[in-house]
Amino acid sequence: MNVAITGGGGFLGRRLAKALLADPAVSRITLVDASEVEAFSQDRRLEIRRADLRDAGAARSVADGADTLFHLAAVVSGQAEAEFDLGMAVNVDATRSLLEAARAGNRRPKFLFTSSLAVFGPPLPEVVTEETAVHPRSSYGAQKAMGELLVCEFNRRGFVDGRVLRLPTVCVRPGRPNAAASSFVSSIIREPLNGEPANCPVGKDLELWLTSPKAVVANLVHGARLPDDALGEGRIVNLPGITVTVGEMIDSLARVAGHGASERITFKSDETVKRIVASWPARFDVTRALGLGFTRDSGFVSLVEDYLATEGRRAP
Amino acid sequence: MNVAITGGGGFLGRRLAKALLADPAVSRITLVDASEVEAFSQDRRLEIRRADLRDAGAARSVADGADTLFHLAAVVSGQAEAEFDLGMAVNVDATRSLLEAARAGNRRPKFLFTSSLAVFGPPLPEVVTEETAVHPRSSYGAQKAMGELLVCEFNRRGFVDGRVLRLPTVCVRPGRPNAAASSFVSSIIREPLNGEPANCPVGKDLELWLTSPKAVVANLVHGARLPDDALGEGRIVNLPGITVTVGEMIDSLARVAGHGASERITFKSDETVKRIVASWPARFDVTRALGLGFTRDSGFVSLVEDYLATEGRRAP
Numbered sequence: 001m002n003v004a005i006t007g008g009g010g011f012l013g014r015r016l017a018k019a020l021l022a023d024p025a026v027s028r029i030t031l032v033d034a035s036e037v038e039a040f041s042q043d044r045r046l047e048i049r050r051a052d053l054r055d056a057g058a059a060r061s062v063a064d065g066a067d068t069l070f071h072l073a074a075v076v077s078g079q080a081e082a083e084f085d086l087g088m089a090v091n092v093d094a095t096r097s098l099l100e101a102a103r104a105g106n107r108r109p110k111f112l113f114t115s116s117l118a119v120f121g122p123p124l125p126e127v128v129t130e131e132t133a134v135h136p137r138s139s140y141g142a143q144k145a146m147g148e149l150l151v152c153e154f155n156r157r158g159f160v161d162g163r164v165l166r167l168p169t170v171c172v173r174p175g176r177p178n179a180a181a182s183s184f185v186s187s188i189i190r191e192p193l194n195g196e197p198a199n200c201p202v203g204k205d206l207e208l209w210l211t212s213p214k215a216v217v218a219n220l221v222h223g224a225r226l227p228d229d230a231l232g233e234g235r236i237v238n239l240p241g242i243t244v245t246v247g248e249m250i251d252s253l254a255r256v257a258g259h260g261a262s263e264r265i266t267f268k269s270d271e272t273v274k275r276i277v278a279s280w281p282a283r284f285d286v287t288r289a290l291g292l293g294f295t296r297d298s299g300f301v302s303l304v305e306d307y308l309a310t311e312g313r314r315a316p
Numbered sequence: 317m318n319v320a321i322t323g324g325g326g327f328l329g330r331r332l333a334k335a336l337l338a339d340p341a342v343s344r345i346t347l348v349d350a351s352e353v354e355a356f357s358q359d360r361r362l363e364i365r366r367a368d369l370r371d372a373g374a375a376r377s378v379a380d381g382a383d384t385l386f387h388l389a390a391v392v393s394g395q396a397e398a399e400f401d402l403g404m405a406v407n408v409d410a411t412r413s414l415l416e417a418a419r420a421g422n423r424r425p426k427f428l429f430t431s432s433l434a435v436f437g438p439p440l441p442e443v444v445t446e447e448t449a450v451h452p453r454s455s456y457g458a459q460k461a462m463g464e465l466l467v468c469e470f471n472r473r474g475f476v477d478g479r480v481l482r483l484p485t486v487c488v489r490p491g492r493p494n495a496a497a498s499s500f501v502s503s504i505i506r507e508p509l510n511g512e513p514a515n516c517p518v519g520k521d522l523e524l525w526l527t528s529p530k531a532v533v534a535n536l537v538h539g540a541r542l543p544d545d546a547l548g549e550g551r552i553v554n555l556p557g558i559t560v561t562v563g564e565m566i567d568s569l570a571r572v573a574g575h576g577a578s579e580r581i582t583f584k585s586d587e588t589v590k591r592i593v594a595s596w597p598a599r600f601d602v603t604r605a606l607g608l609g610f611t612r613d614s615g616f617v618s619l620v621e622d623y624l625a626t627e628g629r630r631a632p
Contacts, residue, residue: 084473122549123447123550125447130449131439131441131448131449132447132449133446133447133448133449133450134449134450135549135550136465136468136469137472137549139469139473142465142468142469142472143469145465146462146465146466149450149452149458149461149462149465152452152458153452153455153458156453156458157400157455233438233451233453234439234451
């Protein structure tokens with residue numbers, strides 16, 4: 001298995017690379033990012049490369065030889081809303097460049113594209129499925145929806161073996177807040193666990209659709225390993241998640257880390273974040289994903305524990 | 317009203333221009349086409365221009381000054397399937413160029429985009445609505461679905477006042493067969509009416525979702541006249557049509573023009589055409605469109621009569 005991971009410098013990309021390196025069938029991983037990525041493994045199968053996929057030549061050199069591409073590179077939701085043209089260039093044009101590069105070799109490589117619940121928006125049914133129409137209410141969501149259509153069409157034409165996985169909001173992300181509208185979802189857990197203050201820009205009643213990084217990485221690997229005919233003509237899968245309110249998240253935090261932690265959260269409303277995040281669905285029927293063998297977190301506490309374990313810590 | 321019509325050399329574009337010229341509020345119509353268009357009116361408000369919208373400069377000169385754009389230009393379904401890259405260039409890239417050109421003036425012009433029932437495909441619900449997920453099974457459908465997302469997103473960002481009308485299959489088109497997979501739908505009526513043979517590549521049981529050119533033109537004009545807030549955030553409308561089987565079409569032809577006409581039809585199957593056309597839905601709930609004031613044909617016979625009237629003929 002000769003793997004390329006774009007946006008590989010992000011924390012999901014690095015975790016995915018580590019998971020794949022544990023598989024002896026993986027002969028090579030090219031981890032590509034637009035930014036400099038610090039080496040995180042001495043494994044000689046791993047090559048870290050800096051490249052801007054908007055350049056067709058760079059896209060070709062990434063796709064060249066790879067039989068499995070994980071296309072994670074993206075401009076996140078808050079930034080795509082603030083910088084429309086940059087979002088189009090990266091989320092749409094670079095996706096198309098990489099698909100064209102993958103098509104060029106006539107080898108029909110696996111092309112795994114990470115999409116998002118952000119393709120959905122009101123009016124929403126009670127429960128979202130793969131048969132729900134996309135109504136994106138953010139540039140990020142619209143751009144991901146275009147990427148989905150590109151991957152599905154390149155698959156249908158036989159140019160790639162395309163798979164689209166729609167991710168729930170990932171929580172708890174390590175590190176610092178980012179430009180995603182959903183950044184607070186991790187901050188309100190991570191910062192208090194680290195003894196720092198965090199702001200929650202939405203109300204406690206807001207429902208979210210969440211997944212742990214651990215489940216996402218397992219599901220990305222599973223998504224690439226699934227046989228082509230298991231998916232059939234429906235190349236899009238809504239990945240499993242859990243439905244939790246912001247209030248339930250904070251209660252869980254207090255249970256795991258004490259009220260001292262949850263009291264570090266302030267509630268200053270942010271209308272831009274609210275508008276985007278509240279347009280996302282929080283209830284899905286993931287019968288299809290579970291039937292295909294994708295995994296689901298057991299509950300919100302396990303998301304907190306996954307974070308602590310990754311950081312080499314135990315619940316305080 | 318300063319209007320631009322792209323793909324204006326097609327028969328719908330010309331009929332639309334004629335309909336708009338009847339409105340004294342229309343001060344100017346720029347009719348643009350990639351091919352040469354013969355003058356069909358002496359009205360001095362009409363300018364016919366040859367331009368390739370894939371060129372950003374051409375797109376800008378078309379959008380410049382227009383307050384209402386009808387973007388009809390497209391590579392049709394059969395050709396988009398045969399020439400994938402050409403379909404992407406015209407149906408996706410030129411649509412984006414024109415949207416960018418419309419955005420550049422900061423005037424938020426009306427941008428009316430004609431999409432198609434071809435964005436849908438199996439698995440289909442009993443009845444399709446605007447809440448049905450698109451699953452295109454043709455390059456044309458995939459490209460139109462990307463165009464829809466572009467128009468909706470440019471609308472949401474406030475760059476244009478975007479409206480997407482999804483057309484049923486138009487029947488009876490005048491002239492000669494074209495490269496659309498649905499070309500036979502008009503041929504099996506038009507050619508026998510003209511005393512010529514025609515081939516039907518699908519079975520008589522196949523259900524189709526049809527509209528007359530007359531209803532489409534009325535609905536395009538209506539779609540542009542609708543106030544912005546009548547549409548709200550849902551910028552996509554499935555236009556009304558009628559559900560008819562191929563067998564019922566042929567029976568109607570026989571009723572209007574006699575069995576001599578219907579006996580001119582042969583039935584040589586074509587798998588490519590069948591695969592594409594049979595993936596399209598034939599049953600829609602168009603409550604939304606009718607509520608917005610769009611019109612619907614009374615039945616298939618009226619489609620045949622519309623054709624004969626346009627050709628200056630009466631039923632034989």
